[in-house]
Structures are given as C-alpha cells and as structure tokens.
Amino acid sequence: MESRVSAGELARLGVTVRIPTTLRAYTDGQDEVLLEGTDLAALLRRLDDAFPGIRERVVDETGAPRRYVNLFVNDELVREPLPAVHLSAGDVVHILPSVAGGSLA
Amino acid sequence: MPSVKKDSAVVLVGTKKGGFIFHSPDRRRWSVQGPYCAGMPVYHMILDPRDGRTVYAVAPNPGEVWGPGLYRGRLGSGLALSKAAPKFKEGSGLALTRIWHLEPGLPDSPDTLYAGVEPAALFRSDDRGDSWDGFDALNHRPGRENWQPGFGGLCAHSVLVGPRDPRHLVVGISSVGTFESRDGGESWTTENGNVRAGFLPNPYPETGQCIHHLTWDSAGDGSIFHQNHCGTYHRGPQGGAWTEITKGLPSDFGFAIAADPLHARTAYVAPLVGGENRVPPKSQLAVWKTTNAGRTWRRFTQGLPGPAAYMGVLREAMATDAKDPVGVYLGTNTGQLYASRNEGESWKAMSVTLPPILSVSAGIAR
Known part of the structure; x- marks a missing residue:
C-alpha cells in the first residue's frame, strides 16, 4: 500500500517521510507517509503517534539516532541534534540503515 | 518439521546468524527447527520452564540497526516481537544497546521475566515482555559513572x-562485579570479597571484577558458582566472601559455567588458556567437573575435538x-554443538x- 502525493500537495501539506523496507511493518506497508512537523524531533514524535513503536527503532532513549541509522533531509545527512533540524513543507526525510560492508558479522 | 514431543529434551542455541531449537525424546537422535530471527545475532534463547x-529470544529488532528486541512464541511455531523491549527513562542519559540475558521468574509468577542488558542494568516484566520496569537502585546506583566495560x-x-x-x-556485571539484593531490588550490596581483579593496581578492589558468569548451585540454599576472568569461585549459603576454587583446573580463565540441576555442589566449566589466548589448553577442548563445590575437578574429553582444537566457549x-x-550441552564460537547425556563423561x-554460537540453554518440553 502506498500513499504517493503530487508535488503540489507536498508543498501545501507537509513533510514526507520515506520508510525503509524493514520498518514498513509499522506503517501497514506504506513506503512513505506525509506529516506535519517543524523540526525533526517533533516529526518523529508525530510519526510515532501515527505508527506506535516506530520512533524507538529510529532513535534511542537519548533522542539521538541509533548508531547505524542515518537520517537525511532531502539530500543532506543530518548531523545536528534532531530538535535543531528545522523542516519546511515539501521537505523529504529519509530514514536509512547504514551499509555494513566490511563488518565481521 | 517434526513436532516437539512431551518430555523431550530441548536445546536452544543462539548464534550469530539466528536461533536454532534442537529436540529429542531420547537425547540420541536430534531434530532441529530454525533458524529463528534468521540472519540476526540471537544473544539468548530460552524455553520457559x-x-x-x-x-523467548533476544535479538536486534529487526536487522542489526533498529535496536534490541524481545521475541516470543510457542515451541514448534514462529517467534514474534513483543510490544516493547526494556528501555531507560528518557533523560537518564543511558540508551539500551543489547539484551544479554533473560531469566524467568518463579513458578508462582508465570508472566515475570528479568532481563540483563547493556549498558549494565536489570529490568523486569510482569506481562511476558510487553512492558518493562528498571531496577533504579541498581541501574542508577551512585558510582555508576566509574563502572568500566569489559571487552x-x-x-x-x-x-x-x-x-x-x-x-x-543476584546480578553479574562486567567488569564491575556481583551485586546482590534481598529486598526485591530496593537496595543492593557489592559481593566481590576475595575475588581477584589481577588486571588492576589493587587486585582485590570493592568493584572492578570481571565477572564472566554466575549460576546458582542447585543446593538451593543460596550458594553460587562463579567463573571469572581471574579464577573460578564458589560462595556458600551464608554469602560473604567467595572461595576461589581454581586449584585443580588447567587455567584461571574461562567464560562458561553450568550447575548440575540434580546434584548439589556440582558444576561444569570449559577452561581456556587465558585472556590473551582464548582457546582450550593443549588445544584439546575439555569440560571439567566438580562434585564438591570445587575442592577437586575431573577432566572429560571423550568425544570433544582435539588436539589442534582452537575454538572458544562463550559465557x-x-x-x-x-x-x-x-545432559550437558556446549557450544563453540566456531559453530559446533556438543552434548553429553551422561553428566559429562x-x-x-x-x-x-x-x-x-553465542548461547546455549536447555529445558524439557511439556
């Protein structure tokens, strides 16, 4: 199940969050969802309101992204604390696991 | 996939790439189910006694990156994530990275589980793992900032x-030591008397010991067996200082120790050369057994690999x-699983x- 929206709707409605395959069990299979949020921390709380449990997969108890989770806003890797990452309608947030090449696992 | 017959022995094996359940009515021919949590490290997997x-199994949730998870299911069917894993309170500055050990509660509290986690803390669930509470008096104990990790x-x-x-x-924390509570976790004492920490300037500090594994002596009187980075120990029913029982073993290093559930004062260990060379002494995997709380030990090797055996056995x-x-069961970090159905002989x-292999546990199907 997908919920794609047009570019015009995105700009008007809010921020798109792209959901990685392994977390789509939380979103009933949706690969992207549209939410309102003025910063990245607030956006993840909104995401969790809609899909309980998903936020804890992305950030730990300190509110920081888990060690091997990367967040992008549009094409930019997020390096700042999440409350400091301001969002605007039309932004696209990507939640991506790190590639683990070279691991002893 | 054959169903698990009543009264079968069940051996649950957590590996770096999933969990496996072996079962057998006679402990001669084994059937295997799995992998569960395929591709993921399963740190501990138990059959609820x-x-x-x-x-119950603990593994990342799902994949390696999304945090720890508790999985639950019925023997012979699949495992599913519980509603929640243990977690620290936001603002505590602590973030849970791994669940290391699950311990069931007593028979009169069938929904109770305890979880030992990293960073070091103890949690309890009274609904089979769907919600958790931390033992704050241990988890946020003054002095925690000085606790140092082991390797x-x-x-x-x-x-x-x-x-x-x-x-x-009783909780074992690496490399901090043993903590004990007699009031349900409201207060805790350090229990490291006479336990060596040979890698520290003061070899007998109050805390800083590198505990590798603790298990009750089946005497049921509060006695405990203890494998440490620096020796093997036993503590009697009155508590207090430990008695080092390394004498008679080929080294003072190892990880695993398992008590015999039917015979008091009886335990099994799998010694390794030492902290810098974690392989069996003389390159022969061996299990050593005491039947008198460590006063004497016997070595068993029949059927175990060697010479030229260079694997390890984890805690x-x-x-x-x-x-x-x-029955005694032993897993190696090179993926071999061994069984003895005659008490180690x-x-x-x-x-x-x-x-x-990261973990091995055993039980009886009902």
Whole structure:
C-alpha cells in the first residue's frame, strides 16, 4: 500500500517521510507517509503517534539516532541534534540503515 | 518439521546468524527447527520452564540497526516481537544497546521475566515482555559513572532469582562485579570479597571484577558458582566472601559455567588458556567437573575435538538439562554443538555446521 502525493500537495501539506523496507511493518506497508512537523524531533514524535513503536527503532532513549541509522533531509545527512533540524513543507526525510560492508558479522 | 514431543529434551542455541531449537525424546537422535530471527545475532534463547512450551529470544529488532528486541512464541511455531523491549527513562542519559540475558521468574509468577542488558542494568516484566520496569537502585546506583566495560561491553549478563524467594536477586556485571539484593531490588550490596581483579593496581578492589558468569548451585540454599576472568569461585549459603576454587583446573580463565540441576555442589566449566589466548589448553577442548563445590575437578574429553582444537566457549554457551542422568550441552564460537547425556563423561556432536554460537540453554518440553 502506498500513499504517493503530487508535488503540489507536498508543498501545501507537509513533510514526507520515506520508510525503509524493514520498518514498513509499522506503517501497514506504506513506503512513505506525509506529516506535519517543524523540526525533526517533533516529526518523529508525530510519526510515532501515527505508527506506535516506530520512533524507538529510529532513535534511542537519548533522542539521538541509533548508531547505524542515518537520517537525511532531502539530500543532506543530518548531523545536528534532531530538535535543531528545522523542516519546511515539501521537505523529504529519509530514514536509512547504514551499509555494513566490511563488518565481521 | 517434526513436532516437539512431551518430555523431550530441548536445546536452544543462539548464534550469530539466528536461533536454532534442537529436540529429542531420547537425547540420541536430534531434530532441529530454525533458524529463528534468521540472519540476526540471537544473544539468548530460552524455553520457559514454567510451562515447557513458551520460547523467548533476544535479538536486534529487526536487522542489526533498529535496536534490541524481545521475541516470543510457542515451541514448534514462529517467534514474534513483543510490544516493547526494556528501555531507560528518557533523560537518564543511558540508551539500551543489547539484551544479554533473560531469566524467568518463579513458578508462582508465570508472566515475570528479568532481563540483563547493556549498558549494565536489570529490568523486569510482569506481562511476558510487553512492558518493562528498571531496577533504579541498581541501574542508577551512585558510582555508576566509574563502572568500566569489559571487552564485551558494560553488560549485566548474569541474573539469578532466588528459587525460594524472588526478593533475592543476584546480578553479574562486567567488569564491575556481583551485586546482590534481598529486598526485591530496593537496595543492593557489592559481593566481590576475595575475588581477584589481577588486571588492576589493587587486585582485590570493592568493584572492578570481571565477572564472566554466575549460576546458582542447585543446593538451593543460596550458594553460587562463579567463573571469572581471574579464577573460578564458589560462595556458600551464608554469602560473604567467595572461595576461589581454581586449584585443580588447567587455567584461571574461562567464560562458561553450568550447575548440575540434580546434584548439589556440582558444576561444569570449559577452561581456556587465558585472556590473551582464548582457546582450550593443549588445544584439546575439555569440560571439567566438580562434585564438591570445587575442592577437586575431573577432566572429560571423550568425544570433544582435539588436539589442534582452537575454538572458544562463550559465557552463555554451556547448559544442563534436568533429566536423569543430567545432559550437558556446549557450544563453540566456531559453530559446533556438543552434548553429553551422561553428566559429562562422554560427548557427541549435535551439529558442527552452525554459525558461531553465542548461547546455549536447555529445558524439557511439556
């Protein structure tokens, strides 16, 4: 199940969050969802309101992204604390696991 | 896939690439189910002794990156994530990275589970793992800022619940030491008397000991067996200082220790050369057994690999069942699983092609 929206709707409605395959069990299979949020921390709380449990997969108890989770806003890797990452309608947030090449696992 | 017959021995194996469940009515021919949590490290997997049917496992949730998870299911069927994993309170500055050990509560509290985690802390669930509460008096104990991790991390890996009194709790933390509570976790004492920490300037500090594994002595009187980075120990029913029982063993280093559930003062260890060379002495994998709380030891090698055996045995990778004679199970970090159905006298390989083995537990199906 997908919920794609047009570019015009995105700009008007809010921020798109792209959901990685392994977390789509939380979103009933949706690969992207549209939410309102003025910063990245607030956006993840909104995401969790809609899909309980998903936020804890992305950030730990300190509110920081888990060690091997990367967040992008549009094409930019997020390096700042999440409350400091301001969002605007039309932004696209990507939640991506790190590639683990070279691991002893 | 054959179903698991009542009264079968069940051996649950957590590996670096999933969990496997071996079962056998006679402990001669084994069937295997799995992998569960395929591709993921399963740090611990247990059969609930209170019903002989519920399986719990701990593994990442899902994949390696999304945090720890508790999985639950019935023997012979799949495992599913519980509603929640343990977690620290936001604002505590602590973030849970791994669940190391699951310990069931007593028979009169069938929904209770304890979890030892990294960074070192103890949690309890009273709804089979759907919600958790931390033991704040331990988890946020003053002085925690001075706790130092062992090579495996700052982890609470051993959790003992008093068989007659669930208010009696014992926790092993690397490399901090043993903590004990007799009031259900409201208060804790350090219990490291006479335990060496040979890697520190003061070899007998109050804390800083590198506990590798703790297990109740089946005497049921509060006695404990203890494998440490620096020796093997036993503590009697009155508590207090430990008695070092390394004499008679080929080294003072090892990870695994398993008590015999039917015979008091009886335990099994798998010594390794030392902290800098974690392989069997003389390149012969061997299990050593005491029947007198460590006054003497016997070495068993029949059926175990060597010479030229260079594997290790991790802290959670040896277990006993409660059949008579007692079965003993041993997993290696090179993926070999061995069983003895005569209390350690001789061994047979159950599998030699598993991924590296992180944990072994055993139970009886009901």
